[in-house]
Amino acid sequence: MSAFDRFVINRRSLLLDSASVAVATATLLPRGARGAAPPAAKEFSLVAAPGRASLVGPPHPDTDVWAYGNQVPGPEIRVHQGERIRVRVENRLPEETTVHWHGVRVPNAMDGVPHLTQEPIGPGKTFTYEFDAPDAGTYWYHPHQHSSVQVGRGLCGALIVEEPRPIRVDRDLVWVLGDWRLLENAQISDDFDNRHDMAHNGRVGNTVTLNGKVPEAFAVRSGERVRLRLINAANARIFGLEFEGHRPVIIAYDGQAVTPHEPPGGRIVIGPAMRIDLVVDMTGKPGSRSMVTDRFYRGLEYRFVDLAYAAEPLRERPLDTPISLEPNKLAEPDMRNAERHAVTFNGGMMGGMMMTGAGRGGGMMNMMEMMHTGKIWFINGVAATGHVHEPLITLQRGRSYVLGLNNETAWHHPIHLHGHFFRVVSRNGRPTTYREWQDTVLMAQREKVEIAFVADNPGDWMFHCHILEHQAGGMMGVIRVS
Numbered sequence: 001m002s003a004f005d006r007f008v009i010n011r012r013s014l015l016l017d018s019a020s021v022a023v024a025t026a027t028l029l030p031r032g033a034r035g036a037a038p039p040a041a042k043e044f045s046l047v048a049a050p051g052r053a054s055l056v057g058p059p060h061p062d063t064d065v066w067a068y069g070n071q072v073p074g075p076e077i078r079v080h081q082g083e084r085i086r087v088r089v090e091n092r093l094p095e096e097t098t099v100h101w102h103g104v105r106v107p108n109a110m111d112g113v114p115h116l117t118q119e120p121i122g123p124g125k126t127f128t129y130e131f132d133a134p135d136a137g138t139y140w141y142h143p144h145q146h147s148s149v150q151v152g153r154g155l156c157g158a159l160i161v162e163e164p165r166p167i168r169v170d171r172d173l174v175w176v177l178g179d180w181r182l183l184e185n186a187q188i189s190d191d192f193d194n195r196h197d198m199a200h201n202g203r204v205g206n207t208v209t210l211n212g213k214v215p216e217a218f219a220v221r222s223g224e225r226v227r228l229r230l231i232n233a234a235n236a237r238i239f240g241l242e243f244e245g246h247r248p249v250i251i252a253y254d255g256q257a258v259t260p261h262e263p264p265g266g267r268i269v270i271g272p273a274m275r276i277d278l279v280v281d282m283t284g285k286p287g288s289r290s291m292v293t294d295r296f297y298r299g300l301e302y303r304f305v306d307l308a309y310a311a312e313p314l315r316e317r318p319l320d321t322p323i324s325l326e327p328n329k330l331a332e333p334d335m336r337n338a339e340r341h342a343v344t345f346n347g348g349m350m351g352g353m354m355m356t357g358a359g360r361g362g363g364m365m366n367m368m369e370m371m372h373t374g375k376i377w378f379i380n381g382v383a384a385t386g387h388v389h390e391p392l393i394t395l396q397r398g399r400s401y402v403l404g405l406n407n408e409t410a411w412h413h414p415i416h417l418h419g420h421f422f423r424v425v426s427r428n429g430r431p432t433t434y435r436e437w438q439d440t441v442l443m444a445q446r447e448k449v450e451i452a453f454v455a456d457n458p459g460d461w462m463f464h465c466h467i468l469e470h471q472a473g474g475m476m477g478v479i480r481v482s
């Protein structure tokens with residue numbers, strides 16, 4: 001951070017302080033007597049519109065996409081922890097949209113969920129979001145309206161909240177992972193929300209991008225220490241990245257600090273909507289190349305990108321400075337007095353039959369019947385058809401909860417809770433090593449996962465699978481905190 005940055009922050013925090021004093025005073029005054037100066041905020045503007053992007057690169061033509069600021073991914077929003085963010089969103093799409101700030105603990109009205117927290121933004125209309133960034137870390141933004149189509153056509157962007165005292169690295173980089181289903185002419189296949197994708201593992205595409213481009217080589221230098229902020233912005237693809245010859249260390253999940261550790265088998269598994277911050281020491285030889293591969297789906301392994309070393313090293317030996325992040329201030333669940341709720345997920349295809357949520361163990365339906373209902377996935381027996389629902393569970397504000405998530409399906413599901421972070425406390429009855437904080441937890445087939453948190457953000461919050469075709473097929477619900 002430069003001296004200038006420091007100056008700006010100090011000046012800004014002074015401004016924020018005096019603003020909050022003004023607000024506090026104002027509430028004592030009768031209405032109308034208030035000076036309506038809004039608190040200082042960092043201003044951004046996003047225009048969502050059809051555009052064109054060179055995803056595959058020449059000789060292939062550009063791809064027609066939907067994008068923020070005609071950029072895929074959209075412009076990066078980067079602020080300091082504690083800053084206020086104001087984003088004016090203009091909708092130039094042919095349909096309604098909203099923007100959800102995935103992982104940011106916003107007030108409910110700023111959560112961007114159509115009909116539940118706001119009216120969708122109509123074509124030609126604008127909406128201004130304003131909220132604080134309470135937690136440092138790696139987040140992202142995307143539409144919550146018709147999201148399988150809108151995200152699938154390219155609407156997404158990174159939102160980075162910098163720590164006041166960042167760890168020492170040579171480069172701090174964002175890798176937005178994208179996945180597209182393209183036709184031969186590099187155009188997006190428009191078979192969105194087809195029943196097959198919905199009932200299986202979602203719209204897994206055929207073209208993977210890194211920051212909006214099919215990656216070739218990624219230039220690095222020997223001895224360099226890089227912080228990689230991975231954001232999985234794909235509709236459905238789960239990545240399992242392996243850095244050949246390197247030992248990446250995970251330092252954060254979903255923006256939240258975790259005890260630095262190497263992932264089991266060196267594979268970084270990241271489901272849709274999840275973020276993982278890595279520290280990678282570039283230990284390769286000058287002039288060498290090594291592969292990063294994605295080995296998540298058996299039989300569909302591929303080379304994701306090459307790390308290409310420059311001829312000149314940066315330093316002889318990698319840095320040995322600390323890499324633990326300072327944790328954000330999240331309310332610690334009181335495990336002794338936590339109230340427990342069971343949440344069962346079922347549905348989807350299994351051996352040619354659809355498992356329905358009806359009754360214990362699930363009823364069976366054949367593919368034809370299922371095609372007609374469009375209700376494919378169930379949470380506690382209910383397949384959601386829109387964003388507004390009777391809550392699955394109502395939680396008392398300030399209380400601690402354990403949700404026992406029970407995946408009774410034959411598929412993975414990245415399950416996201418809005419407005420909160422939770423600790424992942426156990427998997428299949430075994431306590432987790434790191435009790436990691438997450439906002440999106442990837443459940444494997446048949447897995448039971450316990451999450452724990454304090455319900456401290458009031459409102460109606462979405463709770464859904466972030467495989468967007470599963471969400472569209474009913475795997476969604478509302479958790480109320482009142």
Ligand code: C2O
Binds near residue numbers: 100142144418466
């Ligand atoms: Cu990333 Cu309900 O959202």
Ligand code: CU
Binds near residue numbers: 414466470
């Ligand atoms: Cu799912």
